[in-house]
Every structure is written in structure tokens, then in C-alpha cells.
Amino acid sequence: MPDHSSPPDSEITLPRLLGALSDPTWIGIVRVLSDGAExxxxxLCAPVAKSTLSHHLKVLxxxxxxxxRQEGTRCYVTLRRETLDARFPLPPAGAAVRGGRRRRRRARDPARRAGLTAGTTPPGGTGQAAVLRAADR
Structure with missing residues (x-):
């Protein structure tokens, strides 16, 4: 009989959680289960084969x-909402997030400072000296 146990609460990590939400199918399964029903x-009407759905559920x-939860030959799935909310609490909707805009770093490349992109020729010719002259303007 396959092992259908979930990890203990203390072993749930944020990187694994985010990895499990990195596939559109996995997000769709979570969305279906988000109403709290088993x-x-x-x-679970997923547009994939049963074996693929089994893999998706295993990842989650x-x-x-x-x-x-297995009952005879059937398996039932629920979202561990309370566990996830307790382990990774989110700020209330509409709460202000501290920080704001980060200052934009200045480009170190002279061509970037001159506003040049790939395929453009700096005023005054080509080559590194011309790019440096354009950067000094």
C-alpha cells in the first residue's frame, strides 16, 4: 500500500511550498481545494492522465x-489551510507593506550610461573611445 502521509508541520518549508505552487496544474488543484471540502x-477534473494527476497530488x-486520506481503494484530498496559515502567516488584505521603491542603481557600463542599446552607434563613431566620449556628454 502506498504511503500517503503528509510531512509534519515542522518540516514544511517555504521553498518546497513555493516549488509546489510553481506549476499551473498544481495551482488549479489548490484553487479547487481552497473551499475546504474534501x-x-x-x-478533481484536471486535463491530465490519471498517472500524471497522481504525480501532481504527490508533489503537493x-x-x-x-x-x-485513504478509505479502501479510494483516496480523498484536502488542503492543509490551517497548517499553512499558522506556519506562513500573511499580512491582512490591504495592509501597508513597508519599504517602498528602491533606488535604481546607475549602470556601470559606459554604453548603458550613454543610453545606448545593442545595435546603435554612439555619436562620434564606434569603438570604446567613442563610447566613453558619449558617456561624458
Whole structure:
């Protein structure tokens, strides 16, 4: 019998969680499960083969996003919302985020400072000396 256990709460890491949400199919499964209802694997209408759906659910389960319960020959999946909310709390919607705009770093490349892009010729000719003259203007 396959192991359908989810990792303990303390082993759920943010990189694994974000990795488990990096595929559109995985996000779609999470969206379907976000209402809190337990769903059987057959109720998840994903546009993939059953073996591929099984892999997708395994990735989500091993990352700690979902929990799978087996009952006879059927498996049921739920979203571990309370665990994820407790482990990775988000600020309330509309809360101000500290920081703001970062200052833009100046380009170190003289051609970039001169506003040149690939395929353009600096005024005054080509070559490094002309680029440096254009940067000094």
C-alpha cells in the first residue's frame, strides 16, 4: 500500500511550498481545494492522465500543501489551510507593506550610461573611445 502521509508541520518549508505552487496544474488543484471540502481524486477534473494527476497530488502532498486520506481503494484530498496559515502567516488584505521603491542603481557600463542599446552607434563613431566620449556628454 502506498504511503500517503503528509510531512509534519515542522518540516514544511517555504521553498518546497513555493516549488509546489510553481506549476499551473498544481495551482488549479489548490484553487479547487481552497473551499475546504474534501475531494476524491476522481472529483478533481484536471486535463491530465490519471498517472500524471497522481504525480501532481504527490508533489503537493510531499510539500505539505495537501493531506490525503485513504478509505479502501479510494483516496480523498484536502488542503492543509490551517497548517499553512499558522506556519506562513500573511499580512491582512490591504495592509501597508513597508519599504517602498528602491533606488535604481546607475549602470556601470559606459554604453548603458550613454543610453545606448545593442545595435546603435554612439555619436562620434564606434569603438570604446567613442563610447566613453558619449558617456561624458
Amino acid at each position: 475531494r476524491g481524486w476522481g472529483q 502532498r510531499e510539500a505539505g500543501v495537501t493531506q490525503t
